[in-house]
Amino acid sequence: MLEMSNLGSYPPVFRQLNSVVPQPKSYSMDDTQVSVSVPTVDLQCLSLHKLDEACENWGIFRLVNHGIPSTLLSKLQHHAKMLFSLSFESKQALITNPMSYFWGTPALTLSGAALKSASSNMNWLEGLNVPLRQLPQIQSEDPLLHCVRLLLEEYGRHLSRIATTLFQSMAKNLHLDPEQSEPMLEESTGFIRVYRYPPHHSMADEAWGMIPHTDSSVLSVVNQDQVGGLEIFKDNKWLLVDPIPNTLIVHIGDMMRAISDDGYTSVRHRVRVKKQEERLSICYFVFPAEDSVIRSSKYKPFTYKEFQQEVQKDTSTVGYKVGLQRFKV
Numbered sequence: 001m002l003e004m005s006n007l008g009s010y011p012p013v014f015r016q017l018n019s020v021v022p023q024p025k026s027y028s029m030d031d032t033q034v035s036v037s038v039p040t041v042d043l044q045c046l047s048l049h050k051l052d053e054a055c056e057n058w059g060i061f062r063l064v065n066h067g068i069p070s071t072l073l074s075k076l077q078h079h080a081k082m083l084f085s086l087s088f089e090s091k092q093a094l095i096t097n098p099m100s101y102f103w104g105t106p107a108l109t110l111s112g113a114a115l116k117s118a119s120s121n122m123n124w125l126e127g128l129n130v131p132l133r134q135l136p137q138i139q140s141e142d143p144l145l146h147c148v149r150l151l152l153e154e155y156g157r158h159l160s161r162i163a164t165t166l167f168q169s170m171a172k173n174l175h176l177d178p179e180q181s182e183p184m185l186e187e188s189t190g191f192i193r194v195y196r197y198p199p200h201h202s203m204a205d206e207a208w209g210m211i212p213h214t215d216s217s218v219l220s221v222v223n224q225d226q227v228g229g230l231e232i233f234k235d236n237k238w239l240l241v242d243p244i245p246n247t248l249i250v251h252i253g254d255m256m257r258a259i260s261d262d263g264y265t266s267v268r269h270r271v272r273v274k275k276q277e278e279r280l281s282i283c284y285f286v287f288p289a290e291d292s293v294i295r296s297s298k299y300k301p302f303t304y305k306e307f308q309q310e311v312q313k314d315t316s317t318v319g320y321k322v323g324l325q326r327f328k329v
């Protein structure tokens with residue numbers, strides 16, 4: 001029996017029973033699912049060597065002892081779940097500028113609206129986009145939104161601390177000049193995406209919550225619930241990254257890859273959704289200062305702003321992100 005409760009909270013496109021989700025051939029779901037144990041990095045006793053190895057060989061690691069109270073993590077998950085369980089129409093009315101509510105794609109315009117893509121790939125997700133710098137401007141009368149805002153503010157402060165500590169250690173490992181590396185991680189660019197991946201009722205057993213991609217960020221930090229579904233591409237195989245309570249998953253993004261002159265990998269990843277269970281994740285992304293030039297031997301000098309414009313153009317015209325390849329020397 002399919003889990004049908006609260007159907008009205010899902011965007012209409014996700015409500016049809018027995019709909020066939022278009023799955024492009026290159027994203028077919030017939031591969032086996034094997035779990036992988038990604039390297040662990042301990043933020044309290046940070047080993048520069050372990051961190052360097054994880055960034056170089058994996059582009060992803062599990063962060064433990066990160067200093068975020070487990071009560072904050074569970075409160076945030078709980079309140080985000082409550083917010084998503086409101087009716088679709090209430091969410092559209094309630095979640096307004098500077099936040100935004102979107103579904104079907106994680107690619108957004110600068111104003112936070114879903115970006116029109118040339119491809120017909122449906123990402124089985126709905127989300128909340130939250131630019132951290134603008135969070136204090138949100139003065140909602142709604143008690144739930146107010147509570148979510150306060151929790152996100154506290155969570156955002158922890159994530160800024162974590163990203164800065166990790167980036168400074170990576171910069172040390174890469175022997176970057178401190179003056180040049182400082183603007184490569186600009187805390188004020190940080191934003192949070194809260195995603196709900198609805199259960200799907202299509203003919204297939206599974207669907208893509210998010211199709212394969214690399215993140216455009218310097219670093220991304222994922223806080224997933226216990227449902228699972230995050231996969232990485234390593235050694236020519238897709239591998240499952242199982243959830244472990246109170247740990248975070250850190251991805252190296254494209255900007256860090258360029259900053260490290262391709263010394264670090266930006267890992268390809270995707271999210272698989274299940275038929276019965278919805279999944280929730282809270283993700284943080286941080287970038288270089290918009291106009292700071294990223295210089296390396298592998299790429300033409302470029303700013304994050306130029307990179308982002310290229311990604312948006314490719315998504316609307318070609319249908320997918322080409323990314324760093326566009327800037328290769």
Ligand SMILES: O=C(O)CCC(=O)C(=O)O
Pocket residue numbers: 106193195210215222224230269271281283
């Ligand atoms: O929900 C997740 O676990 C991952 C989300 C993600 O990869 C992204 O937003 O780029």
Ligand SMILES: [Fe+2]
Pocket residue numbers: 213214215220269
């Ligand atoms: Fe991602």
